[in-house]
Amino acid sequence: MTFLDVRGLTVRTAEGRVLVDDLSFTVSGGERLGLIGESGSGKSLTTLALLGLLPSGMTATGSVELAGTQIVGATERALTSVRGRDAAVVFQEPLTALDPLMRVGRQIAEPLARRRGLRGAALRDAVGDMLAQVRLPEPERVSHAFPHEISGGQRQRVALAMALACDPGLLIADEPTTALDVSVQAEMLDLLDTLVRERGMAVIFVSHDLAVVARVTDRALVMKDGRAVETGTVHDLVRSPRAEYTKSLVAGARRLEAALDLRSPR
């Protein structure tokens, strides 16, 4: 069943410059879609438009139907009820999602209290449970820490716990591993993969890196200059890319892989 139906989505600046141009795609319940393209291709603005989070001055036209709610032109009240419940987002930089002055445990508690009505001991248990699910070591310490007192990888896990807290049908992950140390990137990808699989959640995974998209999604939409260039299964896109731009992405990924092979003769 279609969970997200995007038709003719167009994003314009206040001056009328088109940044996302007539984009259409669907995501079924439990499906994983990769949005791939170079920097500036419109991936982030697309994901922001899906939750009515575009920067002020920008406007969206077309249709974005998320779990039966029309997002384009929706009131702030309607958007508030959709965010977190039907879809949640994890951004590249976890500090954008976290309040620097609030202890981590309280930040995770907030959506649990607001959406699931949990209080007292039940709320404390639920926070502990979320911290354990995102495999944060020393959950007691992390829960009492302020965001700046934990590592970047731990902050991203906290942001993921907040996004998953209300069991949304769709998780939007916008370059969730790009800002992390290489050593923790793979761990974070595996964690995300496991948690969304366990929950049967749909995912939109945004990345400029084809290898990363191939790891966590089944299908990908390739974007360039705000437009969809090509869409297909990751397997088909890699084996037989049709558009010139997709070919160059695949060739770039292969070159990188070859370079890494040369570096590790073991």
Ligand SMILES: Nc1ncnc2c1ncn2[C@@H]1O[C@H](COP(=O)(O)OP(=O)(O)OP(=O)(O)O)[C@@H](O)[C@H]1O
């Ligand atoms: N607040 C803004 N005001 C004006 N133009 C913007 C704004 N945000 C983004 N843009 C422009 O919109 C285009 C698409 O940006 P977007 O951030 O969606 O690209 P992206 O594919 O996500 O790139 P990246 O991987 O670097 O995040 C770019 O040309 C960018 O310069």
